[in-house]
Amino acid sequence: MFEHQDSLKSLRKFDLNLLTVFEAVYFYKSVSKAADILGMTSPAVSQSIQRLRQYFPDPLFIRDGKGISATVFADSMHENIKGSLNGIIDIFADKGDSIRNLVIWSDPHLAQLLIPDVCSHLMSSAKIKCRIAHNLLPEDPIEVEHALLYHKADIIFDIVPIYNSAIESELIYSEKIVMVCSKNHPRISGEVTNSSIKDERYTTITKNRKKINEFRTKIDILLGKRTVSFASPSLITSLAVIEKTNDVGFCPESMYEKFKDIYNIKRLDCEADLGTYEVYMSYSKKAQQDKALLDLVNKVKEVLITQNTSVLR
Structure with a gap:
């Protein structure tokens, strides 16, 4: 040193x-x-x-x-x-043939849902030359914000927008939240009522984020006091646990469709409206001064909005 x-x-x-x-x-x-x-x-x-x-x-x-x-x-x-x-x-x-690094931060489940489409499109285009790097989103929202302000990340995918005059946050898509359990659950299947599932055990997400806390409060109001048997910051880990137990959990509809066969889970038709799951794409407004980065940001936006037209509400 x-x-x-x-x-x-x-x-x-x-x-x-x-x-x-x-x-x-x-x-x-x-x-x-x-x-x-x-x-x-x-x-x-x-x-x-x-x-x-x-x-x-x-x-x-x-x-x-x-x-x-x-x-x-x-x-x-x-x-x-x-x-x-x-x-x-x-x-x-700023040569057109130079390779540009594109750094994306997100939670693991968003990475699995979004980044494969981004990589597939960008890497299949002969006109686009970039190297994509993915990092996990930190827990601290201030650190998330600083990642864009201090150029540690180019794009951030998250369930909340970033409120900063130097950052652009755009809603990429919004979809339903669904209730799931193992296909082998001995008691519940198909359509369920609040009273029929209030005594079941549940998984919960432990991330301290405003949207997650609001959803947790909403479920508490709908179902009353619940027994939580497993808590994790990872939605994917929760689905793996649900497959092997009789726990009930919640996830975005597209995530259920992607992993229902992998984790052997089924969807429950709940009488209550569980709300929506929103995904935002955030990037520094300074990207407008960097043509290469701006082109990549716009292309990523275009790909994701096109791919998620079916779930955009």
């Missing part, structure tokens, strides 16, 4: 513009041509090369007839720095 700090301090004292001048002179083998390309005067280019020589025990360029030629040391120096300089140029040039 200390070596890295020392390197940064040394680099700070070095004028990186000198390397740009060096590369121009090296490529054109002419001070005057390098000056024209860089928008500098020939004396200014010569002065930059003189300054650069102070850092190295070599003249770098020597006169060769009417022009100049690079020394062996300059050849080696060019080979060492050209890759790094080209990488920096690519960043600012």
